[in-house]
Amino acid sequence: xxxxxxxxxxxxxxxxxxxxxxxxxxxxxxxxxxxxxxxxxxxxxxxxxxxxxxxxxxxxxxxxxxxxxxxxxxxxxxxxxxxxxxxxxxxxxxxxxxxxxxxxxxxxxxxxxxxxxxxxxxxxxxxxxxxxxxxxxxxxxxxxxxxxxxxxxxxxxxxxxxxxxxxx
Amino acid sequence: xxxxxxxxxxxxxxxxxxxxxxxxxxxxxxxxxxxxxxxxxxxxxxxxxxxxxxxxxxxxxxxxxxxxxxxxxxxxxxxxxxxxxxxxxxxxxxxxxxxxxxxxxxxxxxxxxxxxxxxxxxxxxxxxxxxxxxxxxxxxxxxxxxxxxxxxxxxxxxxxxxxxxxxxx
Numbered sequence: 001x002x003x004x005x006x007x008x009x010x011x012x013x014x015x016x017x018x019x020x021x022x023x024x025x026x027x028x029x030x031x032x033x034x035x036x037x038x039x040x041x042x043x044x045x046x047x048x049x050x051x052x053x054x055x056x057x058x059x060x061x062x063x064x065x066x067x068x069x070x071x072x073x074x075x076x077x078x079x080x081x082x083x084x085x086x087x088x089x090x091x092x093x094x095x096x097x098x099x100x101x102x103x104x105x106x107x108x109x110x111x112x113x114x115x116x117x118x119x120x121x122x123x124x125x126x127x128x129x130x131x132x133x134x135x136x137x138x139x140x141x142x143x144x145x146x147x148x149x150x151x152x153x154x155x156x157x158x159x160x161x162x163x164x165x166x167x168x
Numbered sequence: 169x170x171x172x173x174x175x176x177x178x179x180x181x182x183x184x185x186x187x188x189x190x191x192x193x194x195x196x197x198x199x200x201x202x203x204x205x206x207x208x209x210x211x212x213x214x215x216x217x218x219x220x221x222x223x224x225x226x227x228x229x230x231x232x233x234x235x236x237x238x239x240x241x242x243x244x245x246x247x248x249x250x251x252x253x254x255x256x257x258x259x260x261x262x263x264x265x266x267x268x269x270x271x272x273x274x275x276x277x278x279x280x281x282x283x284x285x286x287x288x289x290x291x292x293x294x295x296x297x298x299x300x301x302x303x304x305x306x307x308x309x310x311x312x313x314x315x316x317x318x319x320x321x322x323x324x325x326x327x328x329x330x331x332x333x334x335x336x337x
Contacts, residue, residue, distance in 0.1 A: 034326075035327065035330065038329035039322060041329055042322060045300070094306065095307050098307050098318075098321075099322055151308075
């Protein structure tokens with residue numbers, strides 16, 4: 001088995017990272033509003049963070065599967081880690097949506113569709129990551145991590161609606 | 169007269185508090201060059217660190233342009249590290265230089281400049297930038313911790329970054 005199996009968490013993080021890069025590009029290309037460079041810098045930082053989370057998720061996911069297959073005593077620790085990384089992906093993807101909403105509300109009209117689409121992509125990532133937290137074998141439905149992950153997904157959705165409504 | 173030039177002047181006038189300040193300001197910088205630029209660790213790093221500050225103490229009076237304190241310290245630190253590596257015979261200085269030391273020092277210089285500029289910003293800006301860029305905190309977490317609406321955090325960060333950029337213009 002590969003030591004870095006690319007599961008859904010990896011895909012969610014990579015999708016949100018791509019969305020963050022698009023937000024940064026739109027902000028950079030959009031002139032005429034103060035703060036565009038600042039939002040671009042934040043979106044770039046979020047993209048880098050998500051790239052790291054993608055790699056980390058692949059590693060912890062593979063380690064958790066390995067521990068599960070082997071019936072290892074490390075299993076609880078491995079599974080806990082496999083829930084924490086998607087939670088962080090959900091939170092970070094929600095921030096991408098917020099940055100995308102901010103850009104959608106202020107950017108040039110021609111670029112607005114790209115910013116809104118970025119929010120939609122990142123929102124999907126946040127929801128996917130939240131679902132991975134809930135699906136973790138050792139996470140109970142009332143676990144605070146599930147609550148936090150879905151709260152991030154809700155934040156992402158709210159920001160995305162702002163992004164989609166901007167300019168309409 | 170810039171802050172570094174004033175510091176040099178006070179040190180040369182025998183102000184002990186100024187010497188302490190110089191060590192406090194530049195200790196992380198020197199240590200970063202020693203450990204990240206030249207990959208010295210443990211006792212080697214400690215010895216190099218001590219040697220650098222001894223040389224600064226002995227030679228500060230030879231610094232021609234007090235505004236250039238930081239590059240002078242960087243150069244002196246490089247010299248100390250290369251001397252130690254050459255004396256130990258563990259690695260050819262040329263190999264170390266080729267291994268990207270200059271780039272590392274440039275990056276450290278840039279980081280140090282940003283740190284200095286950050287210190288001139290308001291506490292609120294320092295806090296919000298540190299939480300987002302250094303501690304990787306989410307907008308929601310920052311908002312909750314600072315008692316601010318999370319929807320305003322991204323804009324606040326942008327304004328603070330703008331102020332930071334003004335420091336470099």
